[in-house]
Amino acid sequence: xxxxxxxxxxxxxxxxxxxxxxxxxxxxxxxxxxxxxxxxxxxxxxxxxxxxxxxxxxxxxxxxxxxxxxxxxxxxxxxxxxxxxxxxxxxxxxxxxxxxxxxxxxxxxxxxxxxxxxxxxxxxxxxxxxxxxxxxxxxxxxxxxxxxxxxxxxxxxxxxxxxxxxxxxxxxxxxxxxxxxxxxxxxxxxxxxxxxxxxxxxxxxxxxxxxxxxxxxxxxxxxxxxxxxxxxxxxxxxxxxxxxxxxxxxxxxxxxxxxxxxxxxxxxxxxxxxxxxxxxxxxxxxxxxxxxxxxxxxxxxxxxxxxxxxxxxxxxxxxxxxxxxxxxxxxxxxxxxxxxxxxxxxxxxxxxxxxxxxxxxxxxxxxxxxxxxxxxxxxxxxxxxxxxxxxxxxxxxxxxxxxxxxxxxxxxxxxxxxxxxxxxxxxxxxxxxxxxxxxxxxxxxx
Numbered sequence: 001x002x003x004x005x006x007x008x009x010x011x012x013x014x015x016x017x018x019x020x021x022x023x024x025x026x027x028x029x030x031x032x033x034x035x036x037x038x039x040x041x042x043x044x045x046x047x048x049x050x051x052x053x054x055x056x057x058x059x060x061x062x063x064x065x066x067x068x069x070x071x072x073x074x075x076x077x078x079x080x081x082x083x084x085x086x087x088x089x090x091x092x093x094x095x096x097x098x099x100x101x102x103x104x105x106x107x108x109x110x111x112x113x114x115x116x117x118x119x120x121x122x123x124x125x126x127x128x129x130x131x132x133x134x135x136x137x138x139x140x141x142x143x144x145x146x147x148x149x150x151x152x153x154x155x156x157x158x159x160x161x162x163x164x165x166x167x168x169x170x171x172x173x174x175x176x177x178x179x180x181x182x183x184x185x186x187x188x189x190x191x192x193x194x195x196x197x198x199x200x201x202x203x204x205x206x207x208x209x210x211x212x213x214x215x216x217x218x219x220x221x222x223x224x225x226x227x228x229x230x231x232x233x234x235x236x237x238x239x240x241x242x243x244x245x246x247x248x249x250x251x252x253x254x255x256x257x258x259x260x261x262x263x264x265x266x267x268x269x270x271x272x273x274x275x276x277x278x279x280x281x282x283x284x285x286x287x288x289x290x291x292x293x294x295x296x297x298x299x300x301x302x303x304x305x306x307x308x309x310x311x312x313x314x315x316x317x318x319x320x321x322x323x324x325x326x327x328x329x330x331x332x333x334x335x336x337x338x339x340x341x342x343x344x345x346x347x348x349x350x351x352x353x354x355x356x357x358x359x360x361x362x363x364x365x366x367x368x369x370x371x372x373x374x375x376x377x378x379x380x381x382x383x384x385x386x387x388x389x390x391x392x393x394x395x396x397x398x399x400x401x402x403x404x405x406x407x408x409x410x411x412x413x414x415x416x417x418x419x420x421x422x423x424x425x426x427x428x429x430x431x432x433x434x435x436x437x438x439x440x441x442x443x444x445x446x
Contacts, residue, residue, distance in 0.1 A: 108254035127201035129233035153225035155232040167222035205338030214242035214307040223313035249295035296324020311337035363437035383432035401434040413442035
């Protein structure tokens with residue numbers, strides 16, 4: 001009954017309802033008392049009347065108290081939200097922080113997961129599903145630390161660890177290109193107990209868990225990592241939301257997290273899975289749904305309603321899906337993806353807004369910390385290339401305005417961007433990997 005009263009929004013109606021309810025209860029109780037005790041006379045009826053009036057007054061007061069309780073609960077809830085936000089800010093660090101590898105798990109023939117917990121045993125902030133972690137590796141034989149970004153591949157409402165799932169990058173066939181430096185070092189040299197430095201979670205390729213529009217998660221290969229985070233977040237926070245989890249792999253040996261995703265689906269009846277194997281083995285029977293590659297035709301055959309699309313995978317895979325979705329009339333504001341490798345101009349034009357306006361003419365660029373001055377070379381693409389050409393070695397990773405590793409303070413002048421930055425930029429700072437001078441003089445804190 002109390003909860004029913006609290007659900008009445010109008011305070012007058014709530015107070016009146018409580019008064020009438022109390023009056024009815026007292027009147028009924030008085031009638032029973034008179035009948036059972038056989039008490040007669042005007043005094044008994046007066047007592048019953050006064051009791052009903054007192055009960056009505058108490059009921060009215062109770063209705064008002066309920067109003068105050070509702071307000072207090074709302075205030076407490078708002079206070080808890082504020083405290084939660086402030087707590088997240090308090091436990092977020094700003095530079096590099098040491099993490100211990102507490103577990104190392106082989107997920108497939110190519111992918112291995114690394115579970116990271118802070119060396120100082122302090123708290124770590126949660127992250128938005130889809131974000132990545134920037135790590136720094138001291139690899140023997142390298143003149144400076146190697147910095148890479150990897151998607152966070154797990155999700156929990158209260159973060160106690162971070163999980164990175166890394167694909168070993170082999171030497172490309174037929175090309176004189178070395179194998180992936182960081183990925184091979186992680187697979188071969190990083191063990192349980194090793195220390196890895198990391199920056200806080202970052203990235204704007206994130207899922208809005210408050211939305212109700214169906215979500216289609218599309219990936220191939222190691223692109224499955226942020227999709228697991230998104231699927232887990234929706235299962236925990238918005239289980240009523242429809243989800244399609246579409247993933248492509250060569251075969252079962254190269255399919256990471258197959259059992260983990262199936263376990264999520266067992267908890268969430270609104271999560272629908274489709275696995276496409278391009279070259280399935282006999283022992284893969286029952287573990288995949290179609291033979292071939294994930295493409296826009298497959299997506300359209302599965303999804304028959306309006307939805308949002310989240311993509312992660314190899315550049316050719318993404319370009320194919322993006323083109324197919326565009327041809328199918330899917331609005332670009334309902335298609336999201338993130339890429340950590342260089343893509344062709346077709347893909348870049350599809351997702352980022354171009355700001356670069358051409359040649360900026362002569363510009364003096366001063367690197368303060370390196371005590372170097374040089375004049376801008378219009379043949380170079382960006383200030384990161386220009387810095388390296390002048391023997392200045394700033395940190396970097398993605399070289400696409402995504403990770404924020406190359407961010408530095410600009411002390412004087414202005415720049416313009418070749419592409420829209422994806423990461424958040426601190427006030428007074430720029431991303432040199434996608435920036436060119438805009439003024440005749442640019443001074444950088446490098």
